Amino acid sequence: AQTVTQSQPEMSVQEAETVTLSCTYDTSESDYYLFWYKQPPSRQMILVIRQEAYKQQNATENRFSVNFQKAAKSFSLKISDSQLGDAAMYFCAYRRNFGNEKLTFGTGTRLTIIP
Amino acid sequence: DTGVSQDPRHKITKRGQNVTFRCDPISEHNRLYWYRQTLGQGPEFLTYFQNEAQLEKSRLLSDRFSAERPKGSFSTLEIQRTEQGDSAMYLCASSLDGTGGGYTFGSGTRLTVV
Numbered sequence: 385a386q387t388v389t390q391s392q393p394e395m396s397v398q399e400a401e402t403v404t405l406s407c408t409y410d411t412s413e414s415d416y417y418l419f420w421y422k423q424p425p426s427r428q429m430i431l432v433i434r435q436e437a438y439k440q441q442n443a444t445e446n447r448f449s450v451n452f453q454k455a456a457k458s459f460s461l462k463i464s465d466s467q468l469g470d471a472a473m474y475f476c477a478y479r480r481n482f483g484n485e486k487l488t489f490g491t492g493t494r495l496t497i498i499p
Numbered sequence: 500d501t502g503v504s505q506d507p508r509h510k511i512t513k514r515g516q517n518v519t520f521r522c523d524p525i526s527e528h529n530r531l532y533w534y535r536q537t538l539g540q541g542p543e544f545l546t547y548f549q550n551e552a553q554l555e556k557s558r559l560l561s562d563r564f565s566a567e568r569p570k571g572s573f574s575t576l577e578i579q580r581t582e583q584g585d586s587a588m589y590l591c592a593s594s595l596d597g598t599g600g601g602y603t604f605g606s607g608t609r610l611t612v613v
Contacts, residue, residue, distance in 0.1 A: 388541075419601050429542070429590065429604035475541050477601075484555045485594070486532065487602065489541030 386411045388478050390490035397466045398498045404451075405461045405493045407476030414438075415481040418452065418459045423492075424472040432474070435459065437481075463495075471497045503605035505591050511611045512581055519577045520608045524593030531574050532602060533566060534590040535559065542590055548574060549596065581612045 397403035420432040504523040534542035550571035568574040592602035
């Protein structure tokens with residue numbers, strides 16, 4: 385079974401600084417996707433960024449980028465120029481690319497932005 | 500299309516009562532998922548539909564839980580004889596088969612069993 389581990393329950397960062405959230409996962413499959421989701425206090429889960437396992441190039445979305453290390457099964461999220469609106473729970477998630485494409489989530493990291 | 504809608508947003512019920520939640524996915528999405536999220540945890544998979552067919556159910560989904568998706572459109576999740584341990588956020592999400600993208604989540608239904 386696939387597992388996703390987020391070892392940082394809480395992180396904080398000064399506004400405008402850079403922060404990195406860690407995620408590791410375990411799978412025996414080779415074809416899968418990895419995601420970072422953001423869940424603000426309003427609760428709705430929002431997709432931040434995704435990475436396809438067969439792509440070596442790290443995904444980027446504006447201020448958000450990932451460091452995908454497939455061999456190490458590591459998938460960290462870097463947030464540059466942190467803004468107050470980035471404060472939220474961040475969940476790392478895995479899904480395989482066939483069959484039941486259910487998401488397996490980590491336990492989340494609560495990110496606080498310090499003004 | 501305004502995204503994935505869930506109703507109600509909050510539900511407080513007495514132990515032993517039945518409750519039903521509704522999810523309206525994005526209209527062109529053929530896959531629909533239900534997740535449960537307890538405080539401080541990530542969402543856990545409950546069940547999913549491809550069109551109207553329910554293709555997988557988690558072990559978390561006891562016999563008291565049932566889900567339907569008639570005609571492959573909206574879905575309902577019913578919990579019979581609720582227990583305090585059922586208190587959680589119930590999230591619905593939808594996706595389009597084969598696109599490789601993430602899901603679109605609804606805002607969830609928070610259930611409190613008293």
